[in-house]
Amino acid sequence: MDITSWVFTxxxxxxxxxxxxxxxxxxxxxxxxxxxxxLGVALVAMPHVVNFEWSDGGIKFTTKEATATLTDQVKSITEQQKEINDQIKILSQTVKDTSERMNSVLASIKSNDPSVTIPSTTVVPPETWKNFLDKNEKINEQSLQTIFKLDNLQQELAPATK
Structure with missing residues (x-):
């Protein structure tokens, strides 16, 4: 606990x-x-409580320790989400490159021998790939911002958990 907590206690x-x-x-x-x-009980409890509310004849409160634990869990989940999004980005870029190569090879085969029958393939337009990769990048940016905010919250709660 920091000095302010000791004073209130x-x-x-x-x-x-x-x-x-x-x-x-x-x-x-x-x-x-x-x-x-x-007042004495309130001052002793104040350094450990993040928020409280009085409702239905009772007091509901959240301790700093519980908030710090929840913050750790949310941060962990957000970091896992970011890792998955990074993997999706790599996989998407690989599939895009493979699709472009395949289309190039098929076009080359068709131009060398017009009589060759090429099975119809679904070609994904480049705009679709770009939109998909852009959306994935936005999700990654949001994840990084969330991690940053959670880090700040953890730093604010750090004196209570030490």
Whole structure:
């Protein structure tokens, strides 16, 4: 924990101690003492909580550790997606090159011997390949941006996980 976390924790513990002293002296819990307890607990918990909400009579909160774990998992999945997209890009470029070579060979055979019957092949237009490769490149760029954002989030959460 960083120094700010220690300060909040220390102040929270002091408030809890003071509220406990008041309770032991008077043997009843007043609204002020209950508020001191609540404030003390809040200050102790604050360095560890990313967000919280009060709903349906309960408190829901997310800890920094849980957020850091989730961030690690999302980053891992995004990196795997980027690796797959890189492989798709290489495979697509290879298939495109092979298709172009095949079309060139078929055209050469046809020009040398017009009587040769060439089975009909489906020729993929170059624009289709270009669009496919461009879309794959955009996905890779988005993956890199997501990884960058997740790295920043991990750095923000790093003091909480150490």
């Amino acid at each position: 220390a102040i929270g513990v002091i408030l809890l101690f003071v509220a406990s002293l008041f309770v032991f002296r008077q043997h009843t819990i007043s609204t002020g003492q209950a508020l001191l307890f609540a």
